[in-house]
Amino acid sequence: MGPKDAEVDRLVCLAYNELRRLAASFLNQERPGHTLQPTALVHEAYLRLRRERKAEWQSKTQFLAIAAQSMRRILVDHGRSRVRLKRGGPQQKISLEDVSMFSNEQFTGLVALDRSLARLSTIDPRQGQIVELRIFGGLSIEEAAEVLAISPKTVKRDWIVAKAWLYRDLRGQYGSEAAGMGTGQEPV
Amino acid sequence: MEVKQQEWEQVKSLFEAALEQEPEIRSRFLNAHCSDPKIRKEVLDLIANHEEMGSFLTQKAATVERARSTAFIPGQLIADRFTVTRFVASGGMGEVYEAMDLELQTPVAIKAIRPDLLNTDSQQRFKHEVQLAKQVTHPNVCRVYDLFRHSDGINPPIFFISMEYLRGETLAEMLRNVPRLSTEEALPLVLQIASALASAHDLGILHRDLKPENIMLVPGEQGVRAVVMDFGVALRAEGPLTDSPSTMRTGTPAYMSPEQLESGNLTPASDIYSLGLVIYRMVTGRHAFRDTTTTSEVLHRLSEVPTSPCELVSDLDRSWETVIVRCLEPEPSRRYPNARYVGQALDRQYPALPLGHRGGSYGRAMTDEPISDSAVSGGIIKRHKWAVVGTSAAVIVLAAAAGLFLLQILRRPAKVPVELTQERLTFNSSDHPVSSFALSADAEYLAYADLAGIHVKLLSTGEERLIPKPKRASANASWEIASWFPDRSRLLVHLGAPVLDEAGGPGSTWAVSVLGRSPRQLRESAWGWEVSPDGARIAFSPLRASNGDAREIWVMDNQGSNPRRVLAAEGNEWLNTVRWSPDGLRLAYLRSRRSSNPNTNSIETCDLNGANCAVVVPHEVGHCIVIFRGCRTGGSSTRAKSRLRTLLAIFGSVGSTPV
DSSP: OOOOHHHHHHHHOOOHHHHHHHHHHHTTTTTTOOOOOOOHHHHHHHHHHHHHHOOSSOOOHHHHHHHHHHHHHHHHHHHHHHHHHHHHSSOOOOGGGGGGGGGGGTTTHHHHHHHHHHHHHHHHHHHHHHHIHHHHHOHHHHOOOHHHHHHHHHHHHHHHHHHHHHHHHHHHHHHHHGGGEEESSSSS | OOOOOHHHHHHHHHHHHTTTGGGGHHHHHHHOOOOHHHHHHHHHHHHHHHHHOTTTTOOOSOOOOOOOOOSTTTTOTTTTTTEEEEEEEESSEEEEEEEEEEETTTTEEEEOOOGGGGHHHHHHHHHHHHHHHTOOOOOTTTTEEEEEEEOOSSSSSSSEEEOOOOEEEEEHHHHSSSSOHHOOOOOOHHHHHHHHHHHHHHTTOOOOOOOGGEEEEEEETEEEEEEEEEEEEEOOOOOOOOHHHHHHOOSOOOOOOOHHHHTOOOHHHHHHHHHHHHHHHHHHHSSTTTTTTHHHHHHHHTTTOOHHHHSSSOOOOHHHHHHHHHHTOSSGGGGOOHHHHHOOOOOOOHHOOTTTTTSSSTOSSOOOOOOOGGGOOOGGGGOOOOOOSSSSSBOOOOTHHHHHHHHHHHHOOOOOOOOOOOOOOOOOOOOOOOEEEETTTTSSSSEEEEEEEEEEEETTTOOOOOOOOOOSTTTOOEEEEEEEOOTTTTEEEEEOTTTOGGGGEEEEEEEEESSSSEEEEETTTTEEEETTTTSSSSEEEEEESSOOBOEEEEEEETTSSOOOEEOOOOOOOOEEEEOOOOSEEEEEEEEEEEOOSEEEEEEEEETTTTTTTTTEEEEEOOOOOOOSSSSOOOOOOOOOHHHHHHHHHHTTTTOOOOO
C-alpha cells in the first residue's frame, strides 16, 4: 500500500466518522417530521471537513463517492441494530412491513436492500455503485455520472435495470410486499 | 436462475431495447435478437419486475414524515392574551398563525418556535435576538412585538413571537405567477428591501435568511409595500454549524452566501449576497444557481459566479447587471459595504448615505459609488468634526465622514460652513507616543499604535482593545498602521525594525485582524501603503534597506500574492504616501527629490500600469500629505488644509487639472 492509498484510507475514515457522528445525532433525535436526508448529511459533512481543513479532497466527486459508501455503512448498521433490538437477533426474518425505506421506525428494509445490493455488485459492480450513490449518497443521475465518469444516459439505463433486478431479488427474499419500499413520492 | 456476469451485458442491452418496444411484441422482438432462451427469459423477467415495481426506490431518503402535531389550534387562547384565529403556514422555524391580541384588540401574526430548536443556550440567544429585532422600526421591516411563552401545564411550554400582521403575498408567491419582473417593477421593491437591510444593519442586526419567501408584498394606496420578515430571528441558518442536528440545514440553501454555506461567519455582506440573489431572481425569472438543492450545485456556489443576468435578459439595464454581479461577489469584501449603495446604484433619486452615519457601523464614508447631489446638503455637515494631529501629545481631532466633506468642497467651492470641534482621543504620555493611527472609513473606530501594540478604540463608547505585536517581533520594533481594510475586519500594518537599529532590516507588511485572529505576514521587506477601496488589492513598496526609502510602487492582492510593479522612481527621487483613488483605478503618491535642501515633493497620480501619469502639484518645499478619502490615516505629519481641495480634485476629474 503506497502513501496514496493510505491517504485515501484516511479520507474514507474521516468522512465516515463525520457522517456517522452527524447521522447518529440526527437519528437519536425524536421529533415530529423527522426525516433523514442523505443529501443534507453529505453536504454537512463536506462543509465541515472542508472548513476544518482536515482533508484535501482530490475532487468533489471523490468525496461524494466516499460519502455515499459511508452513508451506506452507517444506515445499514443502524438498520441492523434496530433489527437486533426488535427481534432479539440479526438472523430473524424481517417482516414485510419493515421493508419500506429509511424512516426512523422502518429502517430495517435497508438491511435487506444492502444484501441485495451486495449481490448485484458481484454481477455488475458499476450498477452497484450507481445504486449506492443514488440511494445512500442522495446523488442525482448527473452527479452519479460525474462521479463514475460515465454519461448520464448510461447511468439512467443502468439505474432502471438495477432497480428491476433489486426489486426481483428483494421480492424473492420477502415476497411481493417488498414493493412497499418507497412510498411513491417524488421520484428521484 | 442466476445470470452469469458475462451474460449480464447482453441482458442489459436487450432489456433496454425490449423496453422500447410495445409490450405485445416484446417476446417476438427478443426471439429475433437473441438465441439464448435463458437470457431471453431473464430479460422478460426483469421487464415484468420493472413494470410491477412502481415507485420502488423512488425516494433517495426517508421522506416519510410522521404526522405533525401543530402547536396551536384555532380558537385557542394562548398566553392569556391572544386568541388563535387560523393557521397560516408552516416553515423551518415553526408554525405561523393569525391571532387576535385581546389586550390591544388588533390582529397579530404569531410564530410558534419548534421546541426542538430551543435548548437552553439557543433560548438565551433567541431572546436576545428578539430584543434586538424589536428595535427595528422601519416601514419595510416586519415589526417584531415580543416573545411570549405559552404553557398549558401539561406539555412543555411553547415559545412564540408576536409580530406585525401583514396581509398580502410573499415575493416567492408573486414570482411563481409572473415569469419575471421588469426593472421598473422591481425597482421600488428592491429599494425598499435594501433600505430595510440597511436600517437593520445600522443596528448591528443581520437577517441571515433573506429570500423571496421572507419578503411580504402588501398592497396599499401608495403602491406595494415590501416588508422583510424574520429579521435576525432566523434560527436555523445562523452562526457556525453546531453539533446539534436541529440546526442542520435540511432546507434549501438556495439564498445563502458562500461564506454562510461554508463557515457560517456572517457579516452584512452575507445579507447583501442574498439580496443579490433575490434581485437576480426578480429580474431574470431564474435562480442564479440552477438547482441548489443538489450537492454539487451547493459546492459550486462556494467559489463560482452565476451566469451573467444580461445573458438571460438581453435588454437588462447595465446598472442592474453591475449591481447584481457586485452583490454576488464570492469574496465578501468585494460586495457593496452597505445595502444603501445597492439602492443608490439603481436609482439616482435614492437618498444617499447619511453623512457621518454613526449607527451605520458598516458604511464607508465615501466610495466609488455614485452619490447624488441631493445628498450633499449644507446642514448635515455641521455634525462633523475636523482633524489635526499633534505630534507627541497625540491629540487627534476627528473628521467623521471627511470624505463627503471633501466632496462638498469640490462641488461647492465657494463657501462651506464647517463647524470644527475637537475631541481628545488618546492619552499617551510623551515618552510613550502614538506612532501612527487610522480611522475606519465610517469613523466608528480608531486604530492607533504605540510601543505596546495596536489599540482599537470604539469612539462612541471609548471601549478599547489591545492587539499585541506578534511574538517574534522584538520589544521595540515599531508596529505602524497603514490603513484599515474596507470591511473593517483587519488593518494593514508595517512591522518595522526600530528606526535606529541598522541591523534590523527593512521590516514587513502584515494584515492584522481586529477580531482576534492571528496577524498574518503578507510580504517581507515591504511597506504597505493602503488597501484599495474594494478591499481586493494593496499598494506597497519593496524596501531594500532599513532606511526605508521606497523607490517603486507595487500592487498585490489582499493575500499578499500576485505582486506586480506599477511605477519606479528615477535618479535621486523616491516615492511616498501612496493612496488609492476612490474608484480603485488610479494611485496618487508623493515624488520626493533629494537634490536640494530641504527636499521637495510633488503630488502625482498614475493608473495601475504606471501609465497616464499626471503631476497635480509640482515640486515644492514642505511637507504635504496625500489624502483621498478623507483624513483617515496619518503619522506625525502636518497637513495643510488648503491642499484638500486640490487633492480631491485629482480624482474628481481623474488626474487632470486641480481646481
